Amino acid sequence: MDALEYIVCPSCLSELEIIDCRVEDNEILEGTFQCVNCKLSFNVKEGFLDLTFPPQLHKRDEEWRNFYDEHAVSYDEELIDAVVNFGKLFGVKDREEARSYIIQGRETLVESLNLEKGFYVLDVATGTGDFIPLIYKRIGEDGLIEGLDISMKMLQVARRKASDYRIKRVNLTIGNAAFLPYKSETFDAVLHMGGINTFGDIKRALKEMVRVAKVGSKIIICDEGLSPDLRETPTGKMLISLNRLFESTPPVEYLPSNVRDIKLYWIWSDLFYVIEFVKSS
Ligand SMILES: C[S@@+](CC[C@H](N)C(=O)[O-])C[C@H]1O[C@@H](n2cnc3c(N)ncnc32)[C@H](O)[C@@H]1O
Numbered sequence: 496m497d498a499l500e501y502i503v504c505p506s507c508l509s510e511l512e513i514i515d516c517r518v519e520d521n522e523i524l525e526g527t528f529q530c531v532n533c534k535l536s537f538n539v540k541e542g543f544l545d546l547t548f549p550p551q552l553h554k555r556d557e558e559w560r561n562f563y564d565e566h567a568v569s570y571d572e573e574l575i576d577a578v579v580n581f582g583k584l585f586g587v588k589d590r591e592e593a594r595s596y597i598i599q600g601r602e603t604l605v606e607s608l609n610l611e612k613g614f615y616v617l618d619v620a621t622g623t624g625d626f627i628p629l630i631y632k633r634i635g636e637d638g639l640i641e642g643l644d645i646s647m648k649m650l651q652v653a654r655r656k657a658s659d660y661r662i663k664r665v666n667l668t669i670g671n672a673a674f675l676p677y678k679s680e681t682f683d684a685v686l687h688m689g690g691i692n693t694f695g696d697i698k699r700a701l702k703e704m705v706r707v708a709k710v711g712s713k714i715i716i717c718d719e720g721l722s723p724d725l726r727e728t729p730t731g732k733m734l735i736s737l738n739r740l741f742e743s744t745p746p747v748e749y750l751p752s753n754v755r756d757i758k759l760y761w762i763w764s765d766l767f768y769v770i771e772f773v774k775s776s
Pocket of ligand 1: 621
């Protein structure tokens with residue numbers, strides 16, 4: 496299946512048709528898509544289809560999109576700086592150790608998705624795309640990775656990295672996690688890491704991630720939020736005073752009813768919560 500076969504209007508979930516486009520090397524570089532039902536139009540910008548909806552975003556989504564647009568180029572290095580800073584408390588000594596500490600956590604999450612060759616995987620808020628090679632390693636060339644993010648600048652970095660790794664079956668789309676532009680029951684696994692705490696509509700985003708997953712698929716959500724034990728300690732209190740996002744709690748109360756086998760645990764030295772579940776119907 497090609498990406499254009501599962502991409503739909505984020506507002507009414509109807510098909511999109513190409514109105515006009517400029518194609519180079521089989522890629523649509525510029526153009527316009529229109530919904531066959533509600534007639535909303537969506538532009539292709541610098542090779543990315545922008546399916547962001549609604550046009551007037553929730554204030555928080557707009558603020559964070561601007562933040563990530565501004566930080567995209569330096570984001571990966573800033574993340575390592577942050578891990579070196581906080582990591583001192585957990586035995587991470589330098590940038591090299593910080594890099595492997597980050598990768599280890601990412602591997603744990605991807606491993607838990609139980610991926611198989613040929614799977615279609617959605618990475619919601621893919622950012623600079625560091626999960627893409629880890630997913631690709633497991634699903635191979637017959638699989639497909641769809642990466643969605645609200646920040647085009649973050650996706651530009653992800654596209655460069657995917658091309659460096661020569662990963663072909665990856666499609667990157669600009670969009671809002673609360674209005675996913677995909678047909679229902681498309682993906683064999685859904686991953687989200689690092690954005691849900693600040694989403695404007697967390698409940699809708701979770702419902703959407705479940706909607707686009709096939710029945711029986713694994714869905715994994717991870718973000719900052721200290722474990723109950725750590726948040727009561729002096730270290731926990733200090734971490735929260737340095738970064739308020741560490742105060743966040745896992746949004747389990749917002750999970751839709753059509754999920755089963757819910758597991759809640761913490762990774763990265765108890766700094767990040769993980770909610771893992773399976774779509775039941
Ligand atoms: C901390 S970064 C994490 C990126 C990536 N998942 C990772 O693990 O490195 C958070 C990402 O969420 C994206 N984001 C924030 N709000 C969003 C929304 N409402 N819909 C889609 N993406 C969003 C940001 O643009 C940013 O790329």
